[in-house]
Amino acid sequence: MNPPPPTWPQVWQQPYFRWRLGLVLLLLLLLASQLPRYFAWVQARPGHVLPDPLLATLPAHDVSGAAFAVIYLGIGLGVVTLLPRPLRLLRALAAYLLLHLLRCATLWLLPLEPPPGLVLLHDPLVDRLIYAAPAPITKDLFFSGHTATLLLLALAVPPGWHRQVLLLGTVLIGVLVLVQHAHYTYDVLAAPLFAALAWWGSKWVTKG
Template sequence: MLTPDFPGAPTVPNRAANPAAAPLTWTVAWQQPDFRGRLLLVLALLLMLASQLPGYFAWVQARPGYHLPDPLLAWLPAHDVSGATFAVIYLGIVLGVATLLPRPGRLLRALWAYLLLHLLRCATLWLLPLEPPPSLLLLRDPLVDMFLYAAPTPITKDLFFSGHTATLLLLALAVPAGWRRWLLLAGTVAVGTLVLIQHAHYTYDVLAAPLFVWLAWRGSRVVVSG
């Protein structure tokens, strides 16, 4: 059997003189019914989830929540850094996706982890209704505001945990070790810092993100290799 390009990826038949060194290509992966089924299933589930998110976030925004004491935000002056925040986020997403696309095994696991991460976030938002920090400055994301958070009012209560921080950290775990991972980890720290400077999240939202990324990443291994 061919060694996959990360632990837990689907195995594929030997088709090279040196199986241990042969990469998992799209041609090989797509020939496997198990790979095709898991890829098509996760894409369908992500589309289904995306169709439900606008209504869910509108509900989150409408219900009352709790203010949390946050000594760091009380000390840190608020500044609008939306431009820098989304520049780092979208550059990181482009880097991560471009790295994963030629690696079907890693991409499959990343997609399942991303789905699990969103489900965990929906659960934590349901369990912990929060009001935004009093000094919040609204993050302006032209793509998400237009296509995802389609609500009568801006969405400011999708707080625990920080999805922006979590997304870049998940990509850092998904890409191979090396300079891309280090760059995405640096981007994760930058985004976590910037959303706090914006007062768009509580400190707890940012600090909790790595835990839920780890849970999603571990869970994705079970799904992909099970």
């Protein structure tokens, strides 16, 4: 039988946990403060249109409501599952930070124009807080952050039905952003690779 995971009072006594949690939260706040300016720059750059045989045969529809229901229900499930597990939560936060840094890097390296037939995704929360630009942000393409985030949560929660639900949500959101033509197929297919890389790269943060 596996021992129970450490509790908040237990890990809070460890200096390494306190300073690493504080550092990760500080870096996330710093990153969030810079993302609006960065995405405005991404949107202003000229990019390339990629050939995408799947999107060419897939009619575009507005499925924003379904997409963000899946996203926010998945995030809620992940957060509720991780809150009583401080070490897993710490690693998930560090992995999320790394995921965003990887995404900023790929957006810088691969400037793209939106796929033909794009239907704007309407997210009232992110549109107000992160994408504060005069025009809608449509060029934050490679890789799909929504797909990667749900998969990252699936990796972060313990094995069981929570992980299965989040894996299903990952597949659903990948399909929905393609139906919306909000991403190229390549963006969605690459997301699991970067989510796994971010999770692997975050393992140092919970080592004493």
